[in-house]
Amino acid sequence: MAGKIPQPFIDDLLVRVDIVELVDSYVPLKKSGSSYVARCPFHTEKTPSFAVTRNKQLYHCFGCGAGGNAITFLMEYSHLGFVEAVEDLADFAGVQVPRESGSAPTKKNNAAEVFQLLEQAASFYVEQLRDNASAKEAVDYFKSRGLSGEVAREFQLGYALDSWDALSKRFNAQQLIDAGLAIANDSGSVYDRFRGRVIFPIRDRRGRVLGFGGRVLDDSLPKYLNSPETSVFHKGREVYGLYELLSKNAKPARIIVVEGYMDVIALAQFGLGYSVATLGTATSKDHLELLFRFSTELVLCFDGDKAGRQASWRAVEAAFPCLRDGRQIKIMQLPAGVDPDTLVREQGLEDFELRISSAQTLSDYFFERLSQGLNLNDMEGRASLINKAKTYLQKLPNGIFQDLMQDKLKTLSNVEKLDFFKKPTTLKALSHKQKQADKKLSPIRIVISLLLQNPDFIEIIEQKKIKWAMINLAGADLLKQVVEIITQHPNINQSQLVEHFRGQETEKYINIMMNHDFLISDGLREEFSGAIDILIQEGKNSRFNELNTKQKVSDLSTNERQEMLSLMSPK
Ligand SMILES: [Zn+2]
Numbered sequence: 001m002a003g004k005i006p007q008p009f010i011d012d013l014l015v016r017v018d019i020v021e022l023v024d025s026y027v028p029l030k031k032s033g034s035s036y037v038a039r040c041p042f043h044t045e046k047t048p049s050f051a052v053t054r055n056k057q058l059y060h061c062f063g064c065g066a067g068g069n070a071i072t073f074l075m076e077y078s079h080l081g082f083v084e085a086v087e088d089l090a091d092f093a094g095v096q097v098p099r100e101s102g103s104a105p106t107k108k109n110n111a112a113e114v115f116q117l118l119e120q121a122a123s124f125y126v127e128q129l130r131d132n133a134s135a136k137e138a139v140d141y142f143k144s145r146g147l148s149g150e151v152a153r154e155f156q157l158g159y160a161l162d163s164w165d166a167l168s169k170r171f172n173a174q175q176l177i178d179a180g181l182a183i184a185n186d187s188g189s190v191y192d193r194f195r196g197r198v199i200f201p202i203r204d205r206r207g208r209v210l211g212f213g214g215r216v217l218d219d220s221l222p223k224y225l226n227s228p229e230t231s232v233f234h235k236g237r238e239v240y241g242l243y244e245l246l247s248k249n250a251k252p253a254r255i256i257v258v259e260g261y262m263d264v265i266a267l268a269q270f271g272l273g274y275s276v277a278t279l280g281t282a283t284s285k286d287h288l289e290l291l292f293r294f295s296t297e298l299v300l301c302f303d304g305d306k307a308g309r310q311a312s313w314r315a316v317e318a319a320f321p322c323l324r325d326g327r328q329i330k331i332m333q334l335p336a337g338v339d340p341d342t343l344v345r346e347q348g349l350e351d352f353e354l355r356i357s358s359a360q361t362l363s364d365y366f367f368e369r370l371s372q373g374l375n376l377n378d379m380e381g382r383a384s385l386i387n388k389a390k391t392y393l394q395k396l397p398n399g400i401f402q403d404l405m406q407d408k409l410k411t412l413s414n415v416e417k418l419d420f421f422k423k424p425t426t427l428k429a430l431s432h433k434q435k436q437a438d439k440k441l442s443p444i445r446i447v448i449s450l451l452l453q454n455p456d457f458i459e460i461i462e463q464k465k466i467k468w469a470m471i472n473l474a475g476a477d478l479l480k481q482v483v484e485i486i487t488q489h490p491n492i493n494q495s496q497l498v499e500h501f502r503g504q505e506t507e508k509y510i511n512i513m514m515n516h517d518f519l520i521s522d523g524l525r526e527e528f529s530g531a532i533d534i535l536i537q538e539g540k541n542s543r544f545n546e547l548n549t550k551q552k553v554s555d556l557s558t559n560e561r562q563e564m565l566s567l568m569s570p571k
Helices: 007-016 019-022 070-077 082-093 107-131 131-145 149-153 173-178 242-248 261-270 285-292 306-322 342-357 362-371 378-396 399-415 427-439 443-453 455-464 476-488 494-499 507-514 524-553 558-568
Strands: 030-032 035-038 048-052 058-061 159-160 180-183 190-192 198-203 209-215 224-226 255-258 276-278 297-302 329-331
Touching: 007 070, 007 082, 007 494, 019 035, 019 058, 019 070, 030 242, 030 427, 058 494, 058 507, 070 082, 070 494, 107 131, 107 173, 107 198, 107 209, 131 198, 149 261, 159 507, 173 180, 173 190, 173 297, 198 242, 209 261, 242 276, 255 261, 255 285, 255 342, 261 342, 276 558, 285 297, 285 306, 297 306, 297 342, 306 329, 306 362, 306 378, 329 362, 362 378, 362 399, 378 399, 443 455, 443 476, 443 494, 443 507, 443 524, 455 524, 476 494, 494 507, 524 558
Parallel strands: 255 276, 255 297, 297 329
Antiparallel strands: 030 035, 035 048, 048 058, 159 198, 180 190, 198 209, 209 224
């Protein structure tokens, strides 16, 4: 599992996948001229400035400047690390990621070790539930909840013995601490975090165990205990039950968001396999973005008590920036003190699904909640509603839904003229600005940009036989680096070229120059050749000035004198 991903594999992968197909599977694209466009997934806008180009195999947003190749897209869009993004891309291409063997331990290997230990701990907990006589109480608990062995296996349910060292005596102490499974006290001794609890492993969407939730079997507190944040576990970004859900259905029509592990499991037991739970934290924008990748409709289904109602409202608040057209959030209100687990057990699946289908739309829920306590018959009440709604509506991505919400506010407040939304900069306006900017582009930027966009221009550079030592302008090192990479990798494409700069200081500039739009397609070779001639001439001038200055204070060597003469003569 450990080991670096070989660079040739990454180069090959970038040729194998088509970035247009990849991006289109996340953000539906429309063809426009030679590229494909959409409203940018990385900032909110009304008109599309996000473009994906097939021949470059790159994406670029003219609005916010986001850009890169297929790997960058997955890293940014799905909040993945580099290695995870490469793995996802390989999945998309249907190939396996090879690993170089015998690499020295690195940070990534540390994560791999943590994952391995978490997996071993999960198996250990399952074994205890199955085989250990002291787990009888836990078995009884699950039975009393009506869980079948099948569902227990599906969710890999387990039991942590009521012991201080069931894990600590079996595994490496430091690794247990890193994995969030053990705690060191002040005197340095280490003890198990989960004791006497039924255990729910929390898995990511690839099935890797990230951490655990544990529930007590008596009335002791806390009733639920979760793994702490670790190098692999981030509660704000993960949900419980997603792996199990996706194993059954990769594209569910809707996903129900509930509060507890037992809600997810009980619903699955009753045949509703499309629910997930947040991990004892408020539902965040990251949670919702994650879920919207798999379904266009999310139904929030929290306990009907005060805390549950507050949780719903907070989730709705978090949802506003995610509500692009085509995405929908509904709110399913439960009677106070009733959770989904109880409800499905008492009323059955059919009743539960009926409630889902009659869940309230976000707009109804939102305006109902905001209007509470306001008298919309008087002016003050209506003004107050507008004020309260405004900040939320401004968070919505530009689109039809935003327009409709604004219309609804107009109707409710009886105010005709409301316009909260700024007009975004359009592509056309931008390209005009760019035209002006082109004129100010330095020759070295022209050379680098054109070379990045046309790696085959390398032959022009080869013909010119450049004396690199003489070109000491700002940016010359970067140009040299680009030339070297292209020389070493004949036939390199732009997406692969960008990849060579990942993580370097210059990555940002490379992306900008890679996407600079020259607005002309003819005569680029001449433009390039001309700009190089200027670079060479500038190099000569600066060398001449250097020698000239030196000559005034000391004698030049014979070689230097000859050099100066040659610099004076035209080439
Ligand atoms: Zn953007």
